[in-house]
Amino acid sequence: MPEFTLWDIVYNLLLAARWTVLLSLVAFVMGGFVALVLLLVRTAGNPWAMRLVRGYVELFQGTPLLMQLFILFFGLPLIGIDVSPWIAAMLGLTLFTSAFLTEIWRGCVESVNKGQWEASATLGMNFTQQMRYIILPQALRIAVAPTVGFSVQVVKGTAVTSIIGFVELTKAGTMITNATYAPFTVYGCVAVLYFVICYPLSLYARRLEGKLHNVSR
Amino acid sequence: MSLVELHAIHKSFGAVQVLKGIDLKIDEGQVIALIGRSGSGKSTLLRTINGLETIDDGTIMVAGKKVGDHDTDLLDLRLNVGMVFQQFNLFPHYTALENVMLSPQVVKKQSKAEARAIAEEMLTKVGLADKMTHYPDQLSGGQQQRVAIARALAMKPRVLLCDEVTSALDPELVNEVLAVVRQLAEEGMTLVMVTHEMRFAREVCDTLVFMHHGRIHEKGAPEAVFANPKTPELANFVGGLAG
Numbered sequence: 001m002p003e004f005t006l007w008d009i010v011y012n013l014l015l016a017a018r019w020t021v022l023l024s025l026v027a028f029v030m031g032g033f034v035a036l037v038l039l040l041v042r043t044a045g046n047p048w049a050m051r052l053v054r055g056y057v058e059l060f061q062g063t064p065l066l067m068q069l070f071i072l073f074f075g076l077p078l079i080g081i082d083v084s085p086w087i088a089a090m091l092g093l094t095l096f097t098s099a100f101l102t103e104i105w106r107g108c109v110e111s112v113n114k115g116q117w118e119a120s121a122t123l124g125m126n127f128t129q130q131m132r133y134i135i136l137p138q139a140l141r142i143a144v145a146p147t148v149g150f151s152v153q154v155v156k157g158t159a160v161t162s163i164i165g166f167v168e169l170t171k172a173g174t175m176i177t178n179a180t181y182a183p184f185t186v187y188g189c190v191a192v193l194y195f196v197i198c199y200p201l202s203l204y205a206r207r208l209e210g211k212l213h214n215v216s217r
Numbered sequence: 218m219s220l221v222e223l224h225a226i227h228k229s230f231g232a233v234q235v236l237k238g239i240d241l242k243i244d245e246g247q248v249i250a251l252i253g254r255s256g257s258g259k260s261t262l263l264r265t266i267n268g269l270e271t272i273d274d275g276t277i278m279v280a281g282k283k284v285g286d287h288d289t290d291l292l293d294l295r296l297n298v299g300m301v302f303q304q305f306n307l308f309p310h311y312t313a314l315e316n317v318m319l320s321p322q323v324v325k326k327q328s329k330a331e332a333r334a335i336a337e338e339m340l341t342k343v344g345l346a347d348k349m350t351h352y353p354d355q356l357s358g359g360q361q362q363r364v365a366i367a368r369a370l371a372m373k374p375r376v377l378l379c380d381e382v383t384s385a386l387d388p389e390l391v392n393e394v395l396a397v398v399r400q401l402a403e404e405g406m407t408l409v410m411v412t413h414e415m416r417f418a419r420e421v422c423d424t425l426v427f428m429h430h431g432r433i434h435e436k437g438a439p440e441a442v443f444a445n446p447k448t449p450e451l452a453n454f455v456g457g458l459a460g
Binding site: 124 | 323325
């Protein structure tokens with residue numbers, strides 16, 4: 001039976017951690033883009049579109065991420081679309097992220113004083129102009145801290161994709177455990193690696209919060 | 218034809234009828250004050266004139282065009298009608314100059330140089346030539362409100378609506394804002410203001426409109442309205458102010 005050093009374990013985990021980071025990034029960027037579109041639809045005022053977006057958000061907030069992944073991974077093949085674990089994981093996390101970011105950002109937009117909408121409207125601006133020049137710049141300042149904070153949830157959420165066979169940090173941990181029979185050491189390392197990714201994000205979010213709350217521009 | 222013509226305006230918030238049939242004509246150069254107790258509908262009436270409140274019934278004509286529901290109508294309306302708010306509502310992330318320049322650039326598509334020239338002219342007019350690069354939170358309430366007036370004027374509106382523009386100000390800052398409004402009136406700007414500054418209204422306005430329970434109860438020249446109220450409600454209101 002081959003011997004595994006701690007470095008063997010960490011090295012292989014680090015290789016897999018690249019996929020965790022990549023998946024987080026992709027989910028966050030694409031989810032953010034979808035969320036921005038949904039946010040504009042939600043704020044533009046068409047009652048049906050608003051209801052649709054709210055339903056979407058509640059659907060993803062009200063079901064476990066694991067079920068969303070299962071449904072994508074096992075459901076799409078049923079209608080003839082074969083998805084790899086990578087595609088399913090990416091798609092699932094993107095949808096999940098978009099729902100939460102839509103809700104977070106909606107709160108930020110709504111916290112901008114109503115007088116800002118009225119003043120810009122009386123100056124002749126249309127919805128797009130109001131959003132671009134008046135509302136979003138102010139909402140953005142409010143949104144930065146909770147958004148960075150939520151990115152931690154996305155990173156941790158990627159662990160769930162191990163269940164559909166996507167080889168990221170957690171899945172790699174399971175595979176290495178099966179070879180080394182040292183679960184405590186391996187999962188300990190896995191946990192440390194997650195922490196190393198997430199802690200700077202939390203720290204950064206907290207710092208931003210302090211910084212942006214002190215000035216109004 | 219009058220610049221603004223309101224005909225049979227009705228407006229309810231839920232079950233509460235706020236405007237119960239308002240007819241009002243505002244001529245070019247006229248300076249009108251809407252007075253009355255809180256809840257009489259004066260602010261709502263002002264806000265219907267530029268479409269911030271939709272109306273349930275009646276017609277609004279501004280500069281000869283009927284105000285409908287289409288976006289283009291609304292833009293037309295807002296280019297004609299400027300507004301200044303009680304809470305200033307300056308854009309906190311822009312400097313005074315940028316606040317004033319923004320709309321001419323974005324809405325009227327003026328060049329940056331043009332917009333800047335107009336903004337500087339307007340800010341100078343309201344006495345803030347030395348505060349152009351200040352952000353709203355670096356200005357006093359009176360200065361913020363004067364920026365807000367300059368911002369509205371930069372769009373060259375034909376009517377300016379003033380919604381209790383001094384009500385949020387500390388007493389010592391009221392006069393600097395009123396002085397600007399007075400100057401506008403003297404220059405012939407058409408003004409419609411909701412105000413609690415009765416002495417100012419009396420001095421500056423040519424017409425007082427007394428609103429009571431969602432109707433125009435009395436209307437006339439300030440001296441007449443104050444000296445000889447025709448209805449007990451107005452007598453009561455005027456008397457209440459004196460006492």
